[in-house]
Amino acid sequence: MTRAKTRTTPGSHRAPLVGAGHTISSVTDQISSIVLRRRAGRGWWFGLLVGFSLTMLLLYAIAWLLIKGVGIWGINIPVGWGFAIVNFVWWIGIGHAGTLISAILLLLKQEWRTSINRFAEAMTLFAVACAGIFPLLHLGRVEFFYWLVPYPNTMGVWPQFRSPLMWDFFAVSTYGTVSLLFWYIGLVPDLATLRDRASHRFARITYGILALGWRGSARHWKR
Incomplete structure (x- = not known):
């Protein structure tokens, strides 16, 4: 993770990239926990089911093409x-x-x-x-x-x-x-x-x- 930077110019103000109550380390921990957690959520399984169904449709179309x-x-x-x-x-x-x-x-x-x-x-x-x-x-x-x-x-x-x-x-x-x-x-x-x-x-x-x-x-x- 790169260090968060805040640039300001005269007469302007830019909000910090990391909000109050968080640090670069805490944000990194939260993002990493999504990848490292053991069990996937329902949304992930639903997306997998949709992707698998579309893949099966693709394979069926390819098989039909090769046959005909x-x-x-x-x-x-x-x-x-x-x-x-x-x-x-x-x-x-x-x-x-x-x-x-x-x-x-x-x-x-x-x-x-x-x-x-x-x-x-x-x-x-x-x-x-x-x-x-x-x-x-x-x-x-x-x-x-x-x-x-x-x-x-x-x-x-x-x-x-x-x-x-x-x-x-x-x-x-x-x-x-x-x-x-x-x-x-x-x-x-x-x-x-x-x-x-x-x-x-x-x-x-x-x-x-x-x-x-x-x-x-x-x-x-x-x-």
């Missing part, structure tokens, strides 16, 4: 993307929006950006994951998706690097990796906070590994 073929999208030409390219571009755009929001707040050095960055970067990761589904579904034979990967094979044949499918493979994998690192690096100080406050040994070990030895020193913050 991409013709159910109204595609008469097998090499045409049709419905898939629209969804692919839409999800990539959503991912770019999350990256843009996070990057702008970081460049402007806004002290209140952390919570918004979490949402924006998580939105980017989920959007990239959703976007990566559609090039695979467009193939019609998802079980052969590894043919897009340039790996040594017995036939000595390389993929067609001028194919948009190859561009998508490298673009989505690179974008997903960079977004994951961008999201994870920002979580390291918070993971260290959870490590120091965890009461169970397994949780301490897990958060300790994920925190990468973070101690909150000036050297770590500078890096």
